[in-house]
Amino acid sequence: MSDRTPAPAPAPQGDIPPPALKAVDLGLRAHDGWTLRHCDFEVPRGRIAGLVGPNGDGKTSLLALAAGLSDPAEGTLRVLGHRPGLRDVLPRVGVLLQDRPLHGSFTVAETLRLGRELNPGWDEAEASALVRESDIPPRERVSRLSGGQRTCLALALALGKRPDLLLLDEPMADLDPLRRHTMMAALMRTAAEHGTTVVMSSHILAELHLVCDYVLLMARGRMLIADDTDFVQAAHTLITYTRHAPDAEPPRPFGPDGATVVETRLSGRSAAALLRLPTSLPAAVRTTPPALDEILLAYLRSPDATPCSPRPDPRRHGSATVRPLPQHRRRERRMSTAGRFLTWTSPRHVPLPLPRPAGALWLVWRQHRVFYLATLALAALAGAWAAWQHHLLVTGVASYAGHCGPDPFCGRPVPDAVRTVLHRAPAVLNSLPLVVAALLGAPLFAQDIERGTHRLAWTQSIGRAEWVVAKLLVASAVTAVAALLITAPVSWWWSTVWHGRATTGSQEVAWRQLAAGNDWPFFEYTGTVGIAHLLLALLTGATAGLLLRRVVPAVAVGAAAAWALRTALRWLRPRLLPAGVRPAPTVDYPPLPPNTWHLGGGYLRTDGTLTPHAPCPSPYPGNPQSACLHAHGIRGPYTRDLRPAQFLPLHLAETALCLVLALVLAFVCVLCVRRVAAR
Structure with a gap:
């Protein structure tokens, strides 16, 4: 120009x-x-x-x-x-x-x-x-x-x-x-x-x-x-001519370097044609230099026109038409990988610097902070309610033991706190993975992709993988803190029931009578395994949201997948560690020790093999059945159970399994985000 x-x-x-x-x-x-x-x-x-x-x-x-x-x-x-x-x-x-x-x-x-x-x-x-x-x-x-x-x-x-x-x-x-x-x-x-x-x-x-x-x-x-x-305008010309016949063609130069007709417009016997020509026209033809918008409109009206070949690059052909570019240095903050996610600030009245989210972490926290703060507040309220129920549970069992003494069948009704903690609470806790997958995990990526706001982050200076990692880190941190607020009192319930059955006197009788076999359903919501289960549910919902890219389908699929994973883990749990086999000294069924997880039983043959079925019709062993059992080569019944000493190894094994599955799903999210087309 x-x-x-x-x-x-x-x-x-x-x-x-x-x-x-x-x-x-x-x-x-x-x-x-x-x-x-x-x-x-x-x-x-x-x-x-x-x-x-x-x-x-x-x-x-x-x-x-x-x-x-x-x-x-x-x-x-x-x-x-x-x-x-x-x-x-x-x-x-x-x-x-x-x-x-x-x-x-x-x-x-x-x-x-x-x-x-x-x-x-x-x-x-x-x-x-x-x-x-x-x-x-x-x-x-x-x-x-x-x-x-x-x-x-x-x-x-x-x-x-x-x-x-x-x-x-x-x-x-x-x-x-x-x-x-x-x-x-x-x-x-x-x-x-x-x-x-x-x-x-x-x-x-x-x-x-x-x-x-x-x-x-x-x-x-x-x-x-x-x-x-300038070159586009110089390479085109607008000619006008009078047609002597209705079907007359516009005059064109002959030879291999002839002009190309981009568009012809007719008005009665007058006509105008836009030509792209590298040669001169006959002197009889009247030409007019076209404006740029006239050239562009002609090509828009003729989309099948031959593309205009660009002129040779002057920088590579010795021409002196290159404009020098201003020299400027880009000022960029150099930071480590950790520095892109966290910065250290010194708030007022605080003697030590504190970390605060930066970069993509700040974006994710600011985008979802209202929902995340509400989640933490609800988890804190649920934890406080669970702690109060623990107090009611202990006082209720103590009152039951004081009235009944050593008699386990005194006819006194079960305290309400026992029903709430040991009978109603498991149903509520069982829904937590589904809620986390549907409400925390599924919208994590799907909401941004559905609204199109993911493209705002992707057009800044962060990569897609960094965006995924930041979202998963913030959501996982919120889920872990909320899970800790809930699982801490549930773990307290578990510990109190176990210690209660290990006491002596009327307290032992009351705990065994009121909490017999009702504590193992709480296993997956205690300690680190409870946190790991909810993190796995979060990653399940997030993966569904990234793959489906729509919130409502992701909520349904994420909740269903979380339920399927929880069912599979419950089936796998008794198989993670070898169960102990406890044979009975007689044909009577062996008594169960306290705090064991009973996995079933059967009958032990004289050759040492196990069978879950009894060949004798009577469900309870007696003298006639004893003779029948010996006649069929049965030594006596046995039980399979996990002992209290296996609680910690089982806890660590299931925690590790859930975390490995969660990491696999996180890796899938990082790999699949590149396939998400930002429409």
């Missing part, structure tokens, strides 16, 4: 940087066919490129590919010389998506903080100045902003990264004239001061002519034009 002075000499061959965008035979397949096909183009560094095309012809899909939000089906696309979406490329690319996916519950100031937390090269002054110029209140919630204000805020996020490449999808579509002027000035200033390459799609052709010095025109998934605006 006339206001952009070319450099006096080309850059040396060895200093040629890779283009900002380069596509070779690029293709993208959608459900109903090809969105992009055989797309070849190149955008040099430092240009402001306008992307033009009809609705639904692939402009947004092309920008999503360049932002790393989806993967091509064929061909290659390079952004600043690298594959899109890489961890090292993300900080250098700023993206403004068409639907402006911002978090509605955030304030404007918190949205800017999101940019600061997720981008190491964040320019707070640039982003804040753009928000102030747009008259957006910092404390206003994003959900209350108008469409134009949301666009200005999203553009501030993109410009605050100080990117080398800006990808803008319809940036001016919903802006009023004043804000449009402000945004245009900001883009021009960024391109001039920092050498930022800008690729912006728009339907306002006159606006592109004033701002852009490079044009990309797409139609039906193909790139028809990709070149400087």
